[in-house]
Amino acid sequence: MRDVAIIGVKNTKFGELWERSLRDIVVEAGIGAIEDAGVSGKDIDALYIGNMSGGRFVDQEHIGALIADYSGLSRNLHVPATRVEAACASGGLALRQAIITVASGYSDIVVAAGAEKMTDVGSEEASSALAAAADREWEGMAGATFPGLYAMIAKLHMHRYGSTSEQLAEVAVKNHKNGCFNPIAQYKNKITVDDVLKSIMVADPLHIFDCSPITDGASALVLAPADVAHKYTDTPIYIKATAQASDTIALHDRRDITTLDATVVAAKRAYSMAKLKPEDIDLVEVHDCFTIAEICAIEDLGFAEKGKGGIVTANGETAIGGRIPVNTSGGLKACGHPVGATGVKQAVEIVTQLRGDAGKRQVAGAKYGMTHNVGGSGATAVVHIFSRER
Amino acid sequence: MSSVPRFWRNLGSRYNLEGTRCKECGEYFYPPRNVCVNCRRTGELESFKFKGTGEIVSYTLIHTAAEGFENQSPYTLAIIKLDEGPSLTSQVVGEPEKMHIGMRVKPVFRKLGEDGERGMIYYGTKFVPADA
Numbered sequence: 001m002r003d004v005a006i007i008g009v010k011n012t013k014f015g016e017l018w019e020r021s022l023r024d025i026v027v028e029a030g031i032g033a034i035e036d037a038g039v040s041g042k043d044i045d046a047l048y049i050g051n052m053s054g055g056r057f058v059d060q061e062h063i064g065a066l067i068a069d070y071s072g073l074s075r076n077l078h079v080p081a082t083r084v085e086a087a088c089a090s091g092g093l094a095l096r097q098a099i100i101t102v103a104s105g106y107s108d109i110v111v112a113a114g115a116e117k118m119t120d121v122g123s124e125e126a127s128s129a130l131a132a133a134a135d136r137e138w139e140g141m142a143g144a145t146f147p148g149l150y151a152m153i154a155k156l157h158m159h160r161y162g163s164t165s166e167q168l169a170e171v172a173v174k175n176h177k178n179g180c181f182n183p184i185a186q187y188k189n190k191i192t193v194d195d196v197l198k199s200i201m202v203a204d205p206l207h208i209f210d211c212s213p214i215t216d217g218a219s220a221l222v223l224a225p226a227d228v229a230h231k232y233t234d235t236p237i238y239i240k241a242t243a244q245a246s247d248t249i250a251l252h253d254r255r256d257i258t259t260l261d262a263t264v265v266a267a268k269r270a271y272s273m274a275k276l277k278p279e280d281i282d283l284v285e286v287h288d289c290f291t292i293a294e295i296c297a298i299e300d301l302g303f304a305e306k307g308k309g310g311i312v313t314a315n316g317e318t319a320i321g322g323r324i325p326v327n328t329s330g331g332l333k334a335c336g337h338p339v340g341a342t343g344v345k346q347a348v349e350i351v352t353q354l355r356g357d358a359g360k361r362q363v364a365g366a367k368y369g370m371t372h373n374v375g376g377s378g379a380t381a382v383v384h385i386f387s388r389e390r
Numbered sequence: 391m392s393s394v395p396r397f398w399r400n401l402g403s404r405y406n407l408e409g410t411r412c413k414e415c416g417e418y419f420y421p422p423r424n425v426c427v428n429c430r431r432t433g434e435l436e437s438f439k440f441k442g443t444g445e446i447v448s449y450t451l452i453h454t455a456a457e458g459f460e461n462q463s464p465y466t467l468a469i470i471k472l473d474e475g476p477s478l479t480s481q482v483v484g485e486p487e488k489m490h491i492g493m494r495v496k497p498v499f500r501k502l503g504e505d506g507e508r509g510m511i512y513y514g515t516k517f518v519p520a521d522a
Contacts, residue, residue, distance in 0.1 A: 128457045137400065138421045141502065141512070142479045143452065143459040148467050151450035159448075159491050203467075204451040252469045252477040257448060 003226035005236035008037025014217035014336035033220035045107035050094035050114035056129035087133030092343025092373030092382030114344035115218035151203035167310030169196035179330025186336030215336030243269035262381035278302035285346035343373035404514035442497035494520035
């Protein structure tokens with residue numbers, strides 16, 4: 001296997017981009033990443049795109065071909081393009097497929113992109129499309145919603161470990177604060193614990209401010225074999241680990257609903273591959289689709305003892321400048337959550353940080369960064385570790 | 391919410407809590423599985439009707455309803471661990487403030503939802519407090 005590096009990155013603006021289409025935003029991200037890498041279309045061997053539900057959100061399938069076409073990679077160059085789907089982990093999985101194809105030696109220069117255009121439908125239809133990431137027949141048909149599933153995780157976490165609604169709210173407060181320093185973030189406004197607790201209840205104990213928003217956005221990365229990365233950039237960022245794990249599709253079939261076993265296993269595989277420990281990681285982008293999800297994630301990734309995620313957050317240990325900064329981008333909560341793009345956006349944030357280009361949200365001296373992308377209520381987890389040095 | 395055949399082909403499970411049990415390792419499955427998660431191809435699954443009694447593992451009061459459940463909002467959704475072992479997701483009917491983790495429940499036959507005014511009406515199993 002060959003070592004793999006990221007040589008170019010780009011995010012579009014995240015938000016309600018009513019004037020722009022799915023193809024518009026992916027092309028902007030793809031071309032931006034290619035320009036950042038200093039490669040041209042004819043250098044590209046393959047394209048992977050994470051997209052959860054083009055069929056439901058824009059009534060469009062065959063997303064790989066569409067994107068290759070409108071990126072100018074089809075009619076003359078015939079670049080192979082593959083859509084990857086694992087619900088909200090589609091982006092992380094697209095990156096993983098791109099890494100595997102470069103590492104194997106099958107391809108050299110590969111683009112990993114992710115995109116979702118969610119506001120072409122109303123919020124009810126968007127929620128129904130998202131609910132398809134759970135078990136439609138045995139969760140959805142009982143009346144489950146995604147906030148509802150995570151609310152049950154939160155309820156048991158609170159019951160068993162004494163976590164509080166205030167601690168959950170601290171996740172949203174921190175991520176909104178970080179989002180203020182991220183130019184692409186959907187929300188650049190500070191909020192307070194009180195704002196979260198006074199916002200409407202969606203599924204007890206989760207308020208609307210405990211939930212990530214509906215977002216349009218696209219992100220892209222360009223990958224190359226590590227041996228040639230310096231030909232393209234002075235600051236290649238190296239992939240130290242790519243790992244993935246599955247668990248049961250339905251939350252009710254899990255060993256313990258307050259632990260995402262897929263996250264635990266994917267993290268274990270990633271740490272082992274990178275020969276690193278949680279203490280070595282300088283910052284992490286975790287999948288905070290709901291505030292409780294960030295609390296479980298930092299526990300399951302080894303940054304907090306099980307049950308202590310809320311306390312660690314309230315203590316400021318996950319803030320920029322804290323022991324382990326979490327979601328410097330603003331996370332899914334404030335940066336936004338265009339589901340297929342999220343896993344790629346997380347990697348763009350880590351690369352930006354490790355290059356030292358993160359401006360006011362820069363984590364000083366960051367050497368190792370991690371991303372954690374989850375599909376559904378935890379049936380898929382994808383974990384990557386990145387390094388400034390090879 | 392769903393197509394007619396998709397709901398109809400599971401009526402036994404939805405109305406009567408029919409699942410499966412592996413003769414090899416003894417584990418019970420609800421909803422039914424055709425492949426045992428422990429024994430895989432060496433397992434042998436037989437149909438099994440659950441008693442339906444169990445306890446609440448966790449629950450939530452859903453205010454923003456799922457599509458097709460708008461008329462029922464707010465409603466209590468729970469993960470229920472059946473006495474034979476497996477867990478399932480279902481609504482619990484009753485006063486939300488009386489629900490608690492560990493509460494004993496029993497099954498009842500109820501309307502689950504509907505596909506709009508002229509669409510299909512779905513019936514199936516919900517749960518109520520065991521002492522109700």
